[in-house]
Amino acid sequence: MLGIKYSIVEGEKAVQQLGEFLGFESTQPDMGTNDGPDNFWRMDNFDLVIECKNNSINNISRDETEQMSSSVRWYKERYAEEERLKPVMLHRSAFLESNAYANEEFVVIEQSKLESLKINLRGICEELSCKAPNMWLDNELNALLIKYHLDEENFISYYSTNVKRT
Numbered sequence: 001m002l003g004i005k006y007s008i009v010e011g012e013k014a015v016q017q018l019g020e021f022l023g024f025e026s027t028q029p030d031m032g033t034n035d036g037p038d039n040f041w042r043m044d045n046f047d048l049v050i051e052c053k054n055n056s057i058n059n060i061s062r063d064e065t066e067q068m069s070s071s072v073r074w075y076k077e078r079y080a081e082e083e084r085l086k087p088v089m090l091h092r093s094a095f096l097e098s099n100a101y102a103n104e105e106f107v108v109i110e111q112s113k114l115e116s117l118k119i120n121l122r123g124i125c126e127e128l129s130c131k132a133p134n135m136w137l138d139n140e141l142n143a144l145l146i147k148y149h150l151d152e153e154n155f156i157s158y159y160s161t162n163v164k165r166t
Contacts (some may be wrong), residue, residue: 003132007114011052011054011055011090012028012030012031012039012052013028013040015038015039015050015090016028016039016050018121019039019041019048022145022150022155024041024042024043024048024152025041025042025043025113026039026040026041026042027039027040028040029074035074036071036072036074037049037050037051037071037075038050038051038052038071040075040156042150043152045084045152046082046084046085046086046152046156047075047079047081047085047086048086048087048088048156049068049071049072049074049075049085049086049087049088049091050088050090051064051067051071051087051088051089051090052089052090053067053089053090053091053092056091056092056093057092057101058092058093058097059075059093059095059096059097059166060089060091060093060094060095060096060097060100060108061097061100062097062099062100062101064089064091065096065100065101065102065129067107068087068089068102071087072085072087072089072106080157086107086156087105087106087107088107088108088109088156088160089106089107089108089109090108090109090114091108091109091110092110092111093110093111094110094161094162094163094164095164095165095166096163096164096165096166097166098166104164105162105163107156107160107161107162107163108160108161108162108163109160109161110161113159113160113161114159116158117159118158120148120149120150120160121148121150123148124144124145124147124148124150127144128144
């Protein structure tokens with residue numbers, strides 16, 4: 001899915017590091033406990049519950065939608081801020097298998113959107129490398145995040161798509 005064969009652990013760690021790079025509180029609640037989502041990003045206005053399915057080769061399965069529902073329950077048990085919740089699945093496809101049901105509404109960062117994300121990450125890194133880290137002003141950094149759709153307001157709407165039925 002990422003162009004290189006990643007293990008599940010490496011993919012989940014990369015998502016956690018991406019969240020940190022973008023300035024979000026980023027954790028892996030599932031790590032070592034099998035309780036909670038693969039990744040959790042806490043932003044100023046949104047909380048992303050993220051399931052990483054980088055080894056899936058077909059459409060979104062029933063087991064994967066059930067896992068998403070379980071992660072949403074995990075969030076609701078811990079936080080009384082459901083209006084902040086944005087469930088996200090990283091998956092090769094945005095289509096549900098015929099026996100799968102999306103009990104919870106979630107969006108998908110599917111392969112073509114992931115490719116756009118990778119291209120934009122390269123772009124912002126190239127621009128950031130033009131100056132020493134301590135030379136960047138906050139407004140300049142914010143402008144770069146917006147330019148590459150990596151800011152909180154644009155990230156989900158730009159890089160995700162709604163789940164679809166086949």
